[in-house]
Amino acid sequence: MVRPKARPARLARAPRSRTRETFSMPTRRQALALPFAAGLVPAAARAQAAPAWRPDRPIRLIVPFAPGGSNDIVGRIIADAASQKFGQPIVVENRAGAGSMIGAEAVARAAPDGYTLLINSSHSAVPAIVARMPYDTVKDFVGVAVAGFSPHVLVVNPQVPAKSVAELVALLKANPGRYNLATAGIGSSVHLGGELFRTGTQAQVEVVHYRGGGPSVAALAQGEAQLGTPTMASSLGQVRGGGLRALAVLAEQRSPALPDVPSAPEAGLPNLIHEEFFPILAPARTPAPVLAALGTGFRAAIQQSAPKLIELAGVAPRPGFETSDEVMALVRDGVERYGSVMRAAGVQPE
Incomplete structure (x- = not known):
């Protein structure tokens, strides 16, 4: 007689708790990512805790023309307000010559540390007239802010x-x-x-x-x-x-600063619309945190100075140009526009 095989004894089950926790082993990708993510946490915390850049010595604002011109007037108005924002003097330095190229080259060759800046309403116009320049109008600079616009x-x-x-x-x-x-x-x-x-x-x-x-x-x-x-x-x-x-x-409409003077179309010059803008620029390769701090400070100074800019210089700030790229896009557009206008007029760079 063949006896049936004995069945193994069943283990007693533990009583079920009312709350149940689930746990699953991490996948291989998740396991590999854990040390990397852990390393990022302190770095992110340090980045959030790092203070914004602030200058610890005076900033030079190069005006590439003699005193008394539009860039000098606008630069000094903004420098007063910007000095208050940064807690350091903004020193306006006139370096005239060669249609603004001497001063602009000095800034292009300066250390990209935030302490040497340029304001130059002729920056985009120079390539339309000068064939050989000692710097690249676009590649050797980065944008900080735009002080405003004004007609000639x-x-x-x-x-x-x-x-x-x-x-x-x-x-x-x-x-x-x-x-x-x-x-x-x-x-x-x-x-x-x-x-x-x-x-x-x-x-x-x-x-x-x-x-x-x-x-x-x-x-x-x-x-x-x-x-x-x-x-x-x-x-x-x-x-x-x-x-x-x-x-x-030389604008489409009359200026509030000179309300009795006709606009270019009214005076019989419909195609002679000539408006300047005042970019504030830094040397290329200026670190992003420095550039961001400069932009924030100068934009605030421009906004604060708007009434004085309009009254004393006929320069009107405009909204926008909040980033360095937007400032440089304006510069590039100016280079193209001035160049095409001069070529159409039969004037070639010399």
Whole structure:
């Protein structure tokens, strides 16, 4: 008789608890990721705890023109407010010459540590007129902020017997080469405006280059030169005081700073729209935290200074340009726009 196999005794089950926990072994990918994630936690905590960059010594703001020009006026207005934001002096340093290229090159070659900056409304205009430059207008710089925008103004010395653009053009054509047109230097936005006026009206004038907007406006007021297209910031005081006669604001609309002066279309110059902008730039390779801190501080200073910029310089800040890339996009667009305008006018870089 074959006996059935004995069954193994059953183990007694533990009584079930009312709460049940589940646990699963990590996958191989999860197991490998655990040490890496653990290493990131202290780094992230350190990054969050790290204070924002702040300068511990004065910052130089290079103005590549002589004192008294638009960049000098705008730069000094903003420097006062920015000094309060950073707790360090912002020292405006005028390094004029070569249509802003001397000062701009100095900034391009400076240490990218946040302590040397540039303000230059002619930055995008220079490549349209100068063929060989000692720096790259775009690649050698990074954007900090944009101080504002302002149109140029067509002005004449009060002794010039012309009360309108039409009268001025007729006078110049009747006296070819007799009158001087003042610029703020080769490659400056003032030079560009003068070339646009010459090519647009076919007026024959002698172009005389000065070492900045201030000296060029002084020459106009003294009668050394008879006409020009200075920036509103550099010429506003002379126009209001009667030292210069404004024939047109080179913008689509009249300016609140000079409400009695006709716009370019009203004056018979519909294609002569010439507006400058004031980028504040740092050397390329400036560290991102430094650049971010500079941008935040200067944008706040510009906003605080807006009433003074409009009243004293005819420069109006605009919203936007919150990042370095947005500032440099404006610079690149300016380079392309000025270049295409000058090529269309038949002016080639020299």
